[in-house]
Amino acid sequence: MEELRIFAPATVANLSCGFDVLGACLDNVGDQMLLRKNDLNQIRITKITGQELPFETDKNVAGVAVKALLEKLGTNQGFDIEIHKKIKAGSGIGSSAASSAGAVFAVNKLMGQPFTLKELIPFAMEGERLASGNAHADNVAPALLGGFCLVKSYQPLEILKLPCPPELRVVVLHPLIEVKTKDSRALIKLNVSLQKAVSQWGNLGAFVSALYTEDYGLLGRSLKDEIIEPVRSILIPFFDDLKEIAIKNGALGFGISGSGPSVYAMCKGQKSAEKVKEAMQLFYQEKGIDFDLHLSKINTDGIKIL
Amino acid sequence: MEELRIFAPATVANLSCGFDVLGACLDNVGDQMLLRKNDLNQIRITKITGQELPFETDKNVAGVAVKALLEKLGTNQGFDIEIHKKIKAGSGIGSSAASSAGAVFAVNKLMGQPFTLKELIPFAMEGERLASGNAHADNVAPALLGGFCLVKSYQPLEILKLPCPPELRVVVLHPLIEVKTKDSRALIKLNVSLQKAVSQWGNLGAFVSALYTEDYGLLGRSLKDEIIEPVRSILIPFFDDLKEIAIKNGALGFGISGSGPSVYAMCKGQKSAEKVKEAMQLFYQEKGIDFDLHLSKINTDGIKIL
Known part of the structure; x- marks a missing residue:
């Protein structure tokens, strides 16, 4: 196998109650990537569409992630990387994670799978370190493993894949304003009250517990965040109104996706999610703010080979 | 039914990773209580053995818990309460919780069960408020419901009973020094680092997750506490040595029970627990410190009628 074309999914990290430790993988929102072996002993970013991103390997999250992997393998094998972005940078649904995770997934396949999916996570985290200054795992883990992932601990790194209640749907609204993860993290206080x-x-x-018992009501009641949301939500236009609208229209829970500005509504069933989606759409259209809007299942597979 | 004799179990709260939200119920450590209807329209503490505790209803945790229940029912029915303590006050294995929970459990039975077990928790919490100034639920919930309990939230109060992997055993060592919950709480800082x-x-x-999947290894690796244990453990003689000994002898995890001074070792299987118990016993005997030592299953039933 000399080349591989993949779908690299968007992800919703934090999920309100799980800052820096929880993430979920989306199904129909993501990038495409094409990775091909070359004979140049070089990692090259050869094509980028859909976004303006650095072509220098060391400044591109996919480049540094692949480099980390190949260095660990101790090989000089070169790769050409094409990135076709659909996920906008700074959207809060794991744009950098999709590129990092997608790249290491494909390279691993093309190298004969020396690593398990879980073992790929630290390499993909190097991309996150470049993107945000913080090698967090709550986007790259669900992108690679699919479903819901919990970062049990960072040192040592231990990731759990959690079960996924089948009727869950996620509505993601991305207000078209850019919030850099770095800036959004800067808002967060270093100390929190024990309470x-x-x-x-x-x-x-x-x-x-709700994921294991498929208790949708409990799941919704657990999607709370008294620590990060009150601070970060001020960067998101009409956050409180959107939340009220989503919940009033039947969403189980609502919060910030990753570091924002995207927001997510967790819903039970396709119909309910469509109703929530329409209500959020109508409200933002009235306010005259540009946005992208997605409705997705939870993708329990992660990255897909096309 | 005019009277009821019950076993009111000891409990291990916090369990390292779940300060104020987790607790487990012990099987063979606990008090006995006898509750009997009287015709005096009064709640009386008529007998206390094993400990010196207040006989005034309003100063006794069982008294205030029963009072809260009967007030809610709007009845003048009187009760005589006998408390036969085996759990020492200030031990850190839910002495006050056993009395509060036991009392409301028995009164509820004798009144024809107007409340579910979960509905009894807030009444028992009034006993905790009297004992420690803080109406925490992480002892009374497992005493009433059995097994492992999670306090999902305090406002509104929502308690989950979690599954219990069958091979779990708990070794509890109680150094015979008294630590008041109030004093132990005072050590805790009001703010913690977000990290x-x-x-x-x-x-x-x-x-x-480990409780649902019966993953004993993961369960052990999760029993960590970087927030409370470093502060409270200074009140417990040779805490670090005990921990090292327990882990070295095969314990899955080790930590402070409640607010101490009792410590617990979580083990897989009876044999492993016996080995850990012996090693802890030997060490404390060498140090010349008096102690009580228990080895128990997790009691998935909670309070038992005798």
Whole structure:
């Protein structure tokens, strides 16, 4: 196998109660990438469509992720990387993670699968480090493994894939304003009150339980965030109104996707999700703000070979 | 039914990764109580053995818990309460919770079960408020419901009963020094670093997952606490040595039970637990510190009628 074309999915990280530890993989939102072996002993970004991104290997998240992987393998094998972006940079649905994860997935396949999917996560995290200054795993893990992922710990890195209740749907609204992950992280305080932390870990525990028991009501009640959302939501136009509209129209829960500005509404069933989607769309159209809008299942497979 | 004799179990709260939200019910450690209707329209503590505790209804945790229940029912029915303590006050294995939970459980039975077990929790929490100034639920919930309980949220109060992997055993060592919950709480800082909080909720999520998947290894790796344990453990003689000994002898995890000074070792299987128990016993005997030592299954039933 000399080349591979893949779908690299968007992801929703944090999911309100799981800052830096939870993420979910989307099904019909993502990039395409084409990776091809070359005989030049070089990692080259040969084509980028859909976005303006750096072609220099060391400045491109896919480039650094692949480099980390190949260095670990101790090989000089070269690769050409084509990136066809559909996920906008700075959208908050794992644009950099899709590129990093997609690239290491494809290279691993083309090298005869020396690594398991879980073993690929640290390489993809190097892309995240480049993108945001922080090698977080809550986007790259669900992009690679699919479904819901929990970062049990960073040191040592341990990732769990959690079960996925089948009727879940996610509506993602991306207001077309850019929020850099770096800037959004800068808003967050380094200390939190113990009381709010207790509240957060109670909700996270309940969320994990709800995934196992397929208790959609509990799942919705667990999607709370008293720590990050109050700070980050100020960067998102009409966040509180959107939340109210989503919940009023039947969403189980609503919050910021990753570091924003995208927001997500978790819904039970396709019909309910469509209703929530329409209501959010109508509201933002009235406000005259440009946006992208997606409705997706949870993608339990992760990256797909095309 | 005019009277009821019950077993009111000891409980291990916090379980390292779940400060204020997690607790487990023990099987063979607990008090006995006898509750009997009287015709005096009064709640009386008529007998206490094993400990010196207040006989005034309003100063006794069982008294205030029963009072809260009967007030809610709007009845003048009187009760005589006998408390035969085996769990030492200030031990950190839910002594006050056993009395509060046991009392409301028995009164509810004798009144024809107007409340579900979950509905009894807030009444029992009034006993905790009296005992420690804080109406926490992580002891009374597992005492009433059995097994592992998660306090999903305090406002509104929502408690989940989690599954219990069958081979779990708990070794509890109680150094015979008294630590008041109030004093132990006073050590805790009101703010925690976000980084440590993230680490804590990653572990709690993994712990909940491990209960569902019966993954004993993961369960052990999740029993971590970087927030409370470093502060509270200074009150417990030779805490770090005990921990090292327990882990070296095969314990899955080790930490402080509740607010201490009791410590717990979570083990897989009876044999492993016996080995851990012996090693801890030997070490504390050498140090010349008095202690109580228990080895218990997780009690999935909670309070038992005798």
